[in-house]
Amino acid sequence: MLSKEQLEELRERLLAERRRLVASAHSALSFAMDRDRDRVGRDSLDESTEEAMYSTELRLHDREKYLLAKIEAALRRLEDGDGDECESCSEPIGFKRLMARPVTTLCIDCKAEREESEDD
Numbered sequence: 001m002l003s004k005e006q007l008e009e010l011r012e013r014l015l016a017e018r019r020r021l022v023a024s025a026h027s028a029l030s031f032a033m034d035r036d037r038d039r040v041g042r043d044s045l046d047e048s049t050e051e052a053m054y055s056t057e058l059r060l061h062d063r064e065k066y067l068l069a070k071i072e073a074a075l076r077r078l079e080d081g082d083g084d085e086c087e088s089c090s091e092p093i094g095f096k097r098l099m100a101r102p103v104t105t106l107c108i109d110c111k112a113e114r115e116e117s118e119d120d
């Protein structure tokens with residue numbers, strides 16, 4: 001079980017991560033707007049280059065949305081008092097692991113068994 005101080009520290013860590021993601025989502029958006037402005041009067045740019053840039057940007061955005069959802073879920077788990085519980089085996093995840101990977105829902109042992117979710 002985490003102490004009150006540890007819970008607070010973890011919550012701060014998640015909130016800081018959320019701020020960072022929101023800020024980078026905003027800068028991706030303004031990049032897209034600048035690019036659209038630049039396009040006026042410029043017709044030499046290769047269409048496939050344009051297409052590739054756009055899809056990279058969309059993927060980035062999807063990833064940010066995905067991470068934001070994980071952060072929101074982690075904050076909710078903290079509120080509910082089970083932020084330290086492994087969703088697979090119900091053992092404590094541990095404060096050190098949570099500080100390193102605040103969105104994780106698995107203890108280190110269960111994580112080792114499930115390698116597909118690399119964001120944890």
Ligand SMILES: [Zn+2]
Nearest residue numbers: 086089107110
């Ligand atoms: Zn576990």
